[in-house]
Amino acid sequence: MNSHMNSTTVQQALELLGEHFRWPEPVEITLVGGAAGMLIGTLPPERTTSDCDVVRHLPEDAGFGLITAAATVAEIMGLDERWLNSDVTNVVPTMPDGWRDRRHRLGYFGEHLIVFAADRVDLIALKFLAGRDQDLDDLEALAVTGEDTETARHYLEQLAATDYDAEKLTAARELIDAWETKP
Secondary structure, eight states: OBOOBOHHHHHHHHHHHHHHOOOSSOEEEEEEHHHHHHHTTSSOTTOOBSOEEEEEEESGGGHHHHHHHHHHHHHHHTBOTTSEEOGGGGGGGGSOTTHHHHOEEEEEETTTEEEEEOOHHHHHHHHHHHOOHHHHHHHHHTTOOHHHHHHHHHHHHHHHTTTOOHHHHHHHHHHHHHHHTOO
């Protein structure tokens, strides 16, 4: 089983997903994370990811059809069965303001699947919030600027006005502070 996908593998998996996805009307999915960064060209194509994080699909009742088609793709390509990861759909309420307008339309895959990817600025904000080792590597590759850290700070302030986990927000702020003082 292949648990690491590069941009070519992700592209092939999405094409197969579109071929095997059956739904009577167009369905949109929005990718975040490493897969999104690779597909919009802000992360290197040789970077690898273990999954494609789907932050949103519309209409919402299309989820079962996506899961079924993704299982078929996993079997055909030898991917992990959770290569299309919708566990991050709970992230939607915490996405930075304006993220929908900044998305990149990657195109139609098959007859009814429209795939979008989050913009670089939104990926950076989410990576600061997640703060895992792989996110730090991605932030390096994204060549984060001072303007990017200010945008990420603004995003964290948005979240602070909600009931978002205060401990995670503090960790993200500390990560941005450390990032800004790097030589």
